[in-house]
Amino acid sequence: MHVAVVRCECFIFMAQSLKDKRSVVKSIVTRMRQRLNVSVAETDHQNVWQRAELTIAAVGSSRQSVETELQKALDLLDRHGEAERTLTDWEWV
Numbered sequence: 562m563h564v565a566v567v568r569c570e571c572f573i574f575m576a577q578s579l580k581d582k583r584s585v586v587k588s589i590v591t592r593m594r595q596r597l598n599v600s601v602a603e604t605d606h607q608n609v610w611q612r613a614e615l616t617i618a619a620v621g622s623s624r625q626s627v628e629t630e631l632q633k634a635l636d637l638l639d640r641h642g643e644a645e646r647t648l649t650d651w652e653w654v
Contacts, residue, residue: 563624564654567631568604571613571644579610585643586613592637593617599634614649624653 571589576582586603593601598619605614617634621627631651638646 562620562622563627564618564620565627565631566616566618566650566652566654567635567648568614568616568650568652569635569638569646570606570649571615571638571646573611573613573644575643576611579608582610582613585641586615589615589638589641589644592641593634596637597634598630601634613644615646 571586573582573585576585590601590603593599600618602616603613604616606612615638617631619627619630619634621630635646635648638644
């Protein structure tokens, strides 16, 4: 069994309020949960307008499958036009 966790800090440049930010974060989280075999949650900066930390986790029988799924999640985040990400931590458990 292989487990990996990625923490990403996101900058949501169009957010003018917490409501705007939460709308963007909810859209990203919902899309990842629906399309990919990962768990994702906002884990920091909940009360900051333009920042969010997302933690994405994947479990699989091979290291390659876990890495592929997490890379798909990061690609999905990169394609989302309203958030810019910085990879802060990639950890194998």
